[in-house]
Amino acid sequence: MLVAHFLDGDQRAFDDLYRRHAAAVGRRMQRVFGNRTDAEDMVQATFLQVHRSLARYDDRYEFGAWLHGIAFRVAGHELRARRRRFWQKIGFMEDASTQAHDPSAESAVHARAQQGQLMNIMYQALAGLSPDQRIAYTMHEIDDMGLTEIGEATGASPQAVYARVNSARKKVRKRLDAWRREQERRMGR
Amino acid sequence: MTEGDKHPADLSGLSDDEFYRAMVRDSRAGTAEGLDSDSLQHTLARTRQAIASPSASSWPTWLWRGASGAGLLLAAGVVLLLMRPPNGDTPRPQVAVLRASGTVQFLGEEGEILAADTTQAIESIVLGTGAKVDVRLDYLSGASAQLALRDRSRLDVGSSALVLQSGRGYLSVISAGGIGPVMRLGEVNVVVVGARFGVSVSDGGTLQSLVVAEGRVEIDGGSLGRSIDEGDSFGPRPAAHADTVELVRGLRHWSTDLPHRSSAASGFLQLTSSPSGARVWVDGEGFGSTPLFARLPATAHMVVVQHSGFRPYRKEIIIPSAIVRDVSVALSPAGTLQVETSDRLRRAREALRKQACDRLNDVLGPLLRKKPDPSSVATERALSRLLVAECQLRRGQSNNALAAFRDLAENFPDTRAGEQATFEMGKILADNGRAASSRRAMRTYLRRYPQGIFADSAGYRICEALIAESAVKKAARCLRRYREERPQGLWSDPALFALAQLEFDRQAFRRSAELWQAVLGSESSGRLQRSNLEVAHYRLIQSYRHLGDRDGFIEQLARYRRAFPRGKYLKQLAKDQP
Numbered sequence: 157m158l159v160a161h162f163l164d165g166d167q168r169a170f171d172d173l174y175r176r177h178a179a180a181v182g183r184r185m186q187r188v189f190g191n192r193t194d195a196e197d198m199v200q201a202t203f204l205q206v207h208r209s210l211a212r213y214d215d216r217y218e219f220g221a222w223l224h225g226i227a228f229r230v231a232g233h234e235l236r237a238r239r240r241r242f243w244q245k246i247g248f249m250e251d252a253s254t255q256a257h258d259p260s261a262e263s264a265v266h267a268r269a270q271q272g273q274l275m276n277i278m279y280q281a282l283a284g285l286s287p288d289q290r291i292a293y294t295m296h297e298i299d300d301m302g303l304t305e306i307g308e309a310t311g312a313s314p315q316a317v318y319a320r321v322n323s324a325r326k327k328v329r330k331r332l333d334a335w336r337r338e339q340e341r342r343m344g345r
Numbered sequence: 346m347t348e349g350d351k352h353p354a355d356l357s358g359l360s361d362d363e364f365y366r367a368m369v370r371d372s373r374a375g376t377a378e379g380l381d382s383d384s385l386q387h388t389l390a391r392t393r394q395a396i397a398s399p400s401a402s403s404w405p406t407w408l409w410r411g412a413s414g415a416g417l418l419l420a421a422g423v424v425l426l427l428m429r430p431p432n433g434d435t436p437r438p439q440v441a442v443l444r445a446s447g448t449v450q451f452l453g454e455e456g457e458i459l460a461a462d463t464t465q466a467i468e469s470i471v472l473g474t475g476a477k478v479d480v481r482l483d484y485l486s487g488a489s490a491q492l493a494l495r496d497r498s499r500l501d502v503g504s505s506a507l508v509l510q511s512g513r514g515y516l517s518v519i520s521a522g523g524i525g526p527v528m529r530l531g532e533v534n535v536v537v538v539g540a541r542f543g544v545s546v547s548d549g550g551t552l553q554s555l556v557v558a559e560g561r562v563e564i565d566g567g568s569l570g571r572s573i574d575e576g577d578s579f580g581p582r583p584a585a586h587a588d589t590v591e592l593v594r595g596l597r598h599w600s601t602d603l604p605h606r607s608s609a610a611s612g613f614l615q616l617t618s619s620p621s622g623a624r625v626w627v628d629g630e631g632f633g634s635t636p637l638f639a640r641l642p643a644t645a646h647m648v649v650v651q652h653s654g655f656r657p658y659r660k661e662i663i664i665p666s667a668i669v670r671d672v673s674v675a676l677s678p679a680g681t682l683q684v685e686t687s688d689r690l691r692r693a694r695e696a697l698r699k700q701a702c703d704r705l706n707d708v709l710g711p712l713l714r715k716k717p718d719p720s721s722v723a724t725e726r727a728l729s730r731l732l733v734a735e736c737q738l739r740r741g742q743s744n745n746a747l748a749a750f751r752d753l754a755e756n757f758p759d760t761r762a763g764e765q766a767t768f769e770m771g772k773i774l775a776d777n778g779r780a781a782s783s784r785r786a787m788r789t790y791l792r793r794y795p796q797g798i799f800a801d802s803a804g805y806r807i808c809e810a811l812i813a814e815s816a817v818k819k820a821a822r823c824l825r826r827y828r829e830e831r832p833q834g835l836w837s838d839p840a841l842f843a844l845a846q847l848e849f850d851r852q853a854f855r856r857s858a859e860l861w862q863a864v865l866g867s868e869s870s871g872r873l874q875r876s877n878l879e880v881a882h883y884r885l886i887q888s889y890r891h892l893g894d895r896d897g898f899i900e901q902l903a904r905y906r907r908a909f910p911r912g913k914y915l916k917q918l919a920k921d922q923p
């Protein structure tokens with residue numbers, strides 16, 4: 157109904173759509189990116205794209221699913237662009253690595269754990285995944301979305317999503333294990 | 346005790362499985378809160394600003410638009426149509442015709458944004474005399490644009506009319522669907538109901554003529570029919586304005602300045618067909634679809650009307666001067682191969698939209714064969730391959746897509762699809778980390794299509810590839826050259842950002858600080874993605890630290906804190922403070 161109002165020229169309908177759905181998109185984007193700033197950027201980019209594409213929305217499908225499909229595409233594009241523009245890959249990753257290797261810290265694991273910020277290490281590990289894998293993994297593993305639901309939003313089959321999640325899980329575990337071994341080696345020093 | 350009962354500090358005692366689950370749990374907890382209402386409200390304001398801004402986008406969007414492997418969207422050119430009345434002549438309204446899809450903005454005389462909208466198609470814009478209209482288009486690549494337009498030939502500017510004040514006359518564009526505004530036609534009120542689009546030109550507040558592609562016109566409550574023109578006698582109207590309405594259709598007109606034409610040498614064609622929606626060519630040039638109202642030079646024209654599944658209609662039609670020639674065509678069934686092919690491409694695009702690559706292959710089968718039907722044309726065969734490759738790309742089969750694009754680029758270099766394939770090859774190679782190959786592909790693109798629609802992006806991507814190859818000096822030169830050659834280029838701002846980062850990486854902190862200042866101070870900083878804006882702040886502060894500029898450090902840190910009260914670098918910078 158809101159979409160119809162928007163298409164009839166009621167700009168307030170777009171704001172209402174935003175208010176209704178932005179929080180959910182923001183939460184999902186925070187799952188994917190691991191921080192608020194990126195999540196805000198993705199919400200903006202998503203709704204900008206939604207504004208452009210509303211006229212193409214087919215009301216036989218659920219609006220939320222369509223919207224999240226756009227959000228995932230926007231996120232995928234952003235992750236893809238960042239992989240290429242690797243020099244922009246600074247941020248909490250850098251902070252995490254800097255602090256993790258800070259010799260003044262008695263134990264990086266300990267310090268991180270006390271702050272409840274293991275998340276940063278986790279997202280550092282996620283940086284090695286392909287955009288599709290990262291979206292599938294974060295949605296399934298961290299956001300508890302079902303494979304079918306992810307598949308519908310990303311235009312992939314549940315089997316493909318499962319393959320992405322599985323492959324991502326192996327890679328993440330490998331990187332986490334390597335990180336942990338390194339920390340234990342430091343602690344044992 | 347499970348790992349959930351352990352204090353995080355005891356992580357060292359966990360098994361690998363438990364450790365992994367602890368990490369997942371922590372990530373889940375750390376990202377559970379989402380964005381608070383303040384951030385959401387702030388983001389809504391930024392989104393509105395981005396929608397209304399001249400670029401109608403922000404960095405993230407046009408970054409991905411340019412960077413997308415699968416995306417067909419392309420930020421296209423800006424068409425500036427500057428209408429001036431000829432010296433000594435009575436000012437006459439002019440018509441610009443655009444067929445495109447995407448964002449359209451209407452700027453007023455002072456450059457202010459009068460309206461902006463995302464549209465599926467712009468059929469026609471009628472300008473009042475002296476109007477200056479800056480139209481910015483985002484369009485789908487090549488043939489897709491045309492299809493999108495044919496399918497969705499409607500103008501969405503909301504339910505009310507858009508009126509541009511311009512000298513003596515003004516412009517109204519009546520929106521798709523709904524009930525249009527009440528207008529005065531002489532002494533009576535006119536309302537357009539359910540029009541797909543309509544245009545009107547008025548002078549001094551009096552409607553002179555009205556054209557409606559679909560829908561009906563009501564005059565003082567009574568339905569009049571499909572269209573009214575100057576020949577209709579409804580109230581007084583100014584004399585000597587035979588040239589007030591011009592509808593010209595077809596992509597080829599979109600970027601040209603609009604010449605004044607003598608009304609004495611032109612007439613009008615009103616063309617309807619059964620079934621409607623048939624494509625029309627006049628003298629070999631696409632003029633849109635029926636029902637059609639077009640102004641043509643007063644002479645004989647070869648008109649071709651085609652509709653999927655029907656035999657094409659070809660006839661020479663004489664257009665008399667200043668007269669509306671009304672032609673109705675009843676198409677007979679049994680279409681030609683060409684028509685079937687076009688229909689096939691339409692179905693193929695539908696399959697592509699749904700990422701149904703198998704169905705796409707089935708639909709396009711005859712066009713994809715190594716020995717295709719000889720009656721199919723090269724552009725259609727090329728386009729078919731492009732669609733298949735794009736479908737593969739969307740499904741994540743980048744190697745298959747790369748092979749398909751390469752084949753297309755080599756075998757159909759003279760087609761638009763071949764051009765796009767060359768560019769897409771470069772993008773996929775870059776995405777796959779093959780920077781040198783990507784750079785070569787982009788160079789090939791620029792050599793073959795120096796004025797191509799992707800030339801701007803190709804130029805920037807060469808620099809990007811050089812960065813990826815760690816050829817820092819060459820990359821910096823490339824970025825500087827790009828910014829010099831294309832100061833208004835789509836990638837000018839990212840190039841500045843990258844340049845600043847390169848200087849920072851090679852520890853040229855003074856130069857880096859200048860460039861970061863430029864990034865933050867440029868007009869484009871408002872379009873910067875917030876995360877990049879934050880990075881720019883952070884890097885500038887770091888540059889000051891390396892330069893030993895304590896005042897600069899403190900001042901910039903304060904700015905950063907104001908802009909990002911909960912910035913992720915604040916803690917780190919507090920430690921670094923000299």
